[in-house]
Amino acid sequence: MTTDTTAAERTSTGVGADRAFLLLRTVFTIAPIAFGLDKFAEWLTDWEQYLAPWVNDILPGSAHQAMLTVGVIEVVAGIAVAVVPRYGALLVAGWLAGIIVNLVTMGEYYDVALRDFGLLVGALALAALAFDRAKPAA
Incomplete structure (x- = not known):
């Protein structure tokens, strides 16, 4: 006995997965680039306020320079x-x-940390979908 799904079931599921992949890929392309560029423009917020003092202490340079480096990494x-x-x-x-x-570790911005946890799960979902697309068709 085989457990293969019908062609209609595979197509239906595949379309949903394709749409989810496209949505996640789009948002995780645009958002990091936008946030990275904003480290230079500072239109959205003063990003330095989100840098934990202990992180600032171990990084060379100022908090502002650290945020500019963060911006480059986010664009990449x-x-x-x-x-x-x-x-x-x-x-x-x-x-x-x-x-x-x-x-x-700052003891602040737990709401932002929770939001970023949700984004982290979304990024992992994108990775799972992307790895599925790399598999050869059976």
């Missing part, structure tokens, strides 16, 4: 999601984990 991560989503999504997930640790 967004581009990586666009070009190689299975690895770019893992890069974004790792980056979000670092942001969460930074925020939680």
Whole structure:
């Protein structure tokens, strides 16, 4: 006895997965690039307020210089999601984990840390979908 699904079931599921992949890939390309560029423009917020003092103490330079470096890394991560989503999504997930640790150790911004945890799960979902697309058809 076989457990293969019918062609209609595979198509229906595949369309939903394709749409989810496209939505996640789009948001995890645009958001890191937008946030990265805003580290230079500072239209959205004063990003330095989110840098834990202990992180600032171990990094060379000022908090402002650290945020500019963060901006470059975020732009690169967004581009990586666009070009190689299975690895770019893992890069974004790792980056979000670092942001969460930074925020939680500050003892502030738990709401932002929780939001970033949700984003981290979304990035992992994108990676899972991207790795599925890399598998040869059976």
